[in-house]
Structure formats: C-alpha cells, structure tokens
Amino acid sequence: xxxxxxxxxxxxxxxxxxxxxxxxxxxxxxxxxxxxxxxxxxxxxxxxxxxxxxxxxxxxxxxxxxxxxxxxxxxxxxxxxxxxxxxxxxxxxxxxxxxxxxxxxxxxxxxxxxxxxxxxxxxxxxxxxxxxxxxxxxxxxxxxxxxxxxxxxxxxxxxxxxxxxxxxxxxxxxxxxxxxxxxxxxxxxxxxxxxxxxxxxxxxxxxxxxxxxxxxxxxxxxxxxxxxxxxxxxxxxxxxxxxxxxxxxxxxxxxxxxxxxxxxxxxxxxxxxxxxxxxxxxxxxxxxxxxxxxxxxxxxxxxxxxxxxxxxxxxxxxxxxxxxxxxxxxxxxxxxxxxxxxxxxxxxxxxxxxxxxxxxxxxxxxxxxxxxxxxxxxxxxxxxxxxxxxxxxxxxxxxxxxxxxxxxxxxxxxxxxxxxxxxxxxxxxxxxxxxxxxxxxxxxxxxxxxx
Numbered sequence: 001x002x003x004x005x006x007x008x009x010x011x012x013x014x015x016x017x018x019x020x021x022x023x024x025x026x027x028x029x030x031x032x033x034x035x036x037x038x039x040x041x042x043x044x045x046x047x048x049x050x051x052x053x054x055x056x057x058x059x060x061x062x063x064x065x066x067x068x069x070x071x072x073x074x075x076x077x078x079x080x081x082x083x084x085x086x087x088x089x090x091x092x093x094x095x096x097x098x099x100x101x102x103x104x105x106x107x108x109x110x111x112x113x114x115x116x117x118x119x120x121x122x123x124x125x126x127x128x129x130x131x132x133x134x135x136x137x138x139x140x141x142x143x144x145x146x147x148x149x150x151x152x153x154x155x156x157x158x159x160x161x162x163x164x165x166x167x168x169x170x171x172x173x174x175x176x177x178x179x180x181x182x183x184x185x186x187x188x189x190x191x192x193x194x195x196x197x198x199x200x201x202x203x204x205x206x207x208x209x210x211x212x213x214x215x216x217x218x219x220x221x222x223x224x225x226x227x228x229x230x231x232x233x234x235x236x237x238x239x240x241x242x243x244x245x246x247x248x249x250x251x252x253x254x255x256x257x258x259x260x261x262x263x264x265x266x267x268x269x270x271x272x273x274x275x276x277x278x279x280x281x282x283x284x285x286x287x288x289x290x291x292x293x294x295x296x297x298x299x300x301x302x303x304x305x306x307x308x309x310x311x312x313x314x315x316x317x318x319x320x321x322x323x324x325x326x327x328x329x330x331x332x333x334x335x336x337x338x339x340x341x342x343x344x345x346x347x348x349x350x351x352x353x354x355x356x357x358x359x360x361x362x363x364x365x366x367x368x369x370x371x372x373x374x375x376x377x378x379x380x381x382x383x384x385x386x387x388x389x390x391x392x393x394x395x396x397x398x399x400x401x402x403x404x405x406x407x408x409x410x411x412x413x414x415x416x417x418x419x420x421x422x423x424x425x426x427x428x429x430x431x432x433x434x435x436x437x438x439x440x441x442x443x444x445x446x447x448x449x450x451x
C-alpha cells in the first residue's frame with residue numbers, strides 16, 4: 001500500500017517544512033520564503049524504489065553490467081555534437097534561451113526529421129496547433145508523420161504519451177505546465193519542480209528521449225528552481241546577438257558527453273542551418289591591417305576555433321573604464337596590470353575596450369596573450385600582421401603559460417592560411433608545421449619583442 005501525496009510548504013532558505021503557509025519561517029526568520037510543494041508518496045513492498053518501480057539492491061561496482069548507450073541522429077550534426085553524438089534513449093534535455101532565439105524552430109526541425117523513422121510527439125503549451133503548422137509550412141518541413149498536441153496539464157500529457165508511446169517527446173515549455181496536485185499558478189517554483197519531476201520519471205521508465213524548453217531570466221540563467229538543472233541529463237543554452245544571424249548552442253551539463261561543446265547555426269528564412277566552418281564567421285577580412293586587432297585560437301569542447309579579438313584604447317575624460325565583451329572583465333583589469341608591471345606599457349588614464357568579434361564568449365585563459373597584444377597594438381597605433389595568430393595564458397609574474405591542445409590549434413590556424421604564430425614555449429611543435437613560422441616565448445617581454 002502507498003500513502004497518499006501530501007501538500008506541504010517548504011522554506012527556500014533553510015529547507016524547513018510546514019503544514020500551512022506563513023509569511024515568515026519560524027526556523028530561520030526569513031520572510032516570504034515558503035513555497036507549496038508535494039511530498040512524494042512513500043512506497044512499501046516489492047515495488048518501492050527506482051525509476052522503473054523496482055526495489056533497489058546493493059551491488060558491487062565491478063558487477064554492474066554496462067553497455068554503450070545507442071545514439072539517434074537528430075538530423076543536425078551541430079546539435080548531435082553538443083549532445084555528445086546524438087540522442088540517448090531515456091535522456092532528458094533542457095534547452096533555454098532568450099525569446100525568439102530559435103528554440104522552437106530547431107526542435108520543430110529536429111522532430112520532423114526524427115518522425116520519419118521514430119514515433120515522435122510535440123507538445124506545445126505556449127502556441128496553438130495552427131501556429132506550429134504555419135511555422136512548419138514556412139520552413140518547408142515534412143508534416144505528414146509528426147504528431148502534435150496543445151496541452152498544459154502534466155497528467156494529461158503523460159496519459160497521452162502512454163497511449164502514443166513516442167520515442168522522442170518535446171514539451172514547449174516547462175513554465176506553462178501545471179500539475180493538478182498543486183493549487184499554485186503555472187510558472188511557480190513548486191509547479192516547475194513537480195512537473196519536471198513527473199516528466200523525468202516518465203522518460204526514465206519508458207525510455208523516451210525528452211526535450212524540455214525553459215525560459216531564461218534577464219541575466220540569461222534558466223528561470224525557475226535550480227533543482228531543475230540537477231534533474232535533467234543535459235542542459236543546453238541557446239545564445240546569439242539580436243542583430244546577428246548566427247546562433248550558438250552550448251552544453252553546460254551533459255551526462256552522456258563532454259560539456260562546453262559548441263554548435264554553430266545560421267538563421268535563414270528556411271530555419272536554422274549548420275555552419276560547416278565556424279572559424280570563418282568569426283574572422284574579419286580587411287583591405288589593410290588595422291591597429292588593435294589580433295586573431296587567436298580558442299577551443300570550444302573538442303573543436304579549435306579561430307576568433308578575432310579587438311581592442312580600443314582612448315584617452316579617458318573622467319574615470320578610466322575597462323569594458324570587456326565576450327571576455328572576463330576582471331581578468332582584463334588583471335592583464336592590464338601585468339602589462340604595466342612586466343611589459344612597461346601603461347594604460348593609466350585611458351579607457352580600454354576589448355571585444356570578441358561575432359558574439360562568441362571566450363571562457364578559457366588562453367586568450368590572455370591575444371588581449372595583451374591587441375591592447376598594445378591599439379595603444380601604440382601600430383597594426384599587427386594579418387597572417388599572425390596567437391594564444392597563451394599569462395601569469396601574474398609575466399610568464400607565458402601553456403594551454404591544452406596546442407598542436408591542434410596550430411594546425412587549425414595553418415589550415416586557414418596563417419603564416420606566423422606566437423605561442424607559449426611549452427606549446428612549440430616538435431616538428432615544423434609546413435608554411436607556418438612558430439615563435440615560442442616564455443615571458444611577456446619576449447612576446448612584445450617578437451612583434
């Protein structure tokens with residue numbers, strides 16, 4: 001026998017549970033932190049425990065049977081790259097992004113492709129079925145096999161899925177769903193958490209691959225409780241500038257593959273199209289070299305990527321500003337101090353603006369050398385060679401530290417026609433790269449002299 005589900009109120013600050021709502025938590029004293037939730041029923045007997053409804057047993061780790069999870073291609077190789085090679089049966093993927101960025105578009109493209117070979121079901125809670133059909137016609141997608149449904153009740157969605165038995169299920173979006181076990185409005189913390197938990201449990205029990213669309217806050221983080229990201233197997237972020245036709249998908253969490261993988265797409269009148277050569281869209285070709293611009297080789301997941309770093313140094317009329325777009329602003333201030341102390345180049349009393357072209361965000365420290373050389377070029381008004389590429393991390397004592405996968409970065413740069421590279425000494429290739437002169441440096445002063 002199982003106990004019935006019970007509605008409780010939990011404090012989001014300390015986790016204390018109460019049977020009734022109150023304005024203040026009596027345990028920690030926080031105000032307006034009690035949210036409604038449902039305590040999961042406690043199962044007893046042989047069916048207790050586990051996603052599949054079977055009792056858990058203690059097993060020695062080396063006796064656990066493992067097998068490679070079969071992958072299903074989504075029809076978009078860039079999306080497959082971010083997912084780790086394709087969809088895994090029973091996986092739960094949460095994808096978030098700004099409004100109008102293309103979340104529904106890419107999922108509709110994916111589902112119409114998968115529906116040709118697998119049972120697929122598309123649940124929309126924000127749009128009508130007519131709107132979904134109009135988008136599919138505008139994108140000229142095949143519509144003969146994909147099943148769609150407009151619904152916001154989690155219980156009815158799961159009941160329909162149990163009848164249709166889809167292999168792939170899309171729910172757009174999790175913020176519009178509600179469970180009848182709670183009386184709070186859709187979009188609340190408790191509704192999002194319980195709705196996601198019910199859908200995740202169904203996906204694990206049935207082996208259905210599940211896509212959840214999530215809203216984001218104005219800061220760019222996924223809206224709702226943080227536990228939502230812990231429940232799912234994969235978290236994808238859809239990024240892109242409002243005035244740019246390019247879209248980036250980045251994996252922030254992936255239980256079936258590497259994180260920080262990057263997929264690049266171009267938004268067209270026929271939907272999202274894959275970009276075969278992402279480095280080309282982040283590089284600008286000028287008629288003549290300009291000061292403050294340098295090309296670096298970064299690494300996004302398993303792929304080297306060439307991006308252009310631009311810097312502008314100008315006289316400050318009041319307090320000097322340090323602005324970084326696509327880079328860590330605190331690290332920019334640190335690099336300017338290192339440049340002054342160990343390079344003898346001061347930027348006191350001047351504004352420093354640094355930008356990564358194309359809207360891509362560089363999260364690794366291998367961009368340090370590119371930032372310093374771009375700032376130096378702009379400050380002195382001297383352009384760097386257009387066939388020069390750099391990468392390397394800079395320490396506080398002025399040393400140039402190596403970065404991972406230096407050989408692959410150099411080969412990627414040589415493939416795009418770059419003839420000269422300034423790299424950390426530990427990343428110098430053992431064998432010469434045809435058509436490329438590699439200058440290995442160990443200190444910041446050596447890098448400045450190599451220019």
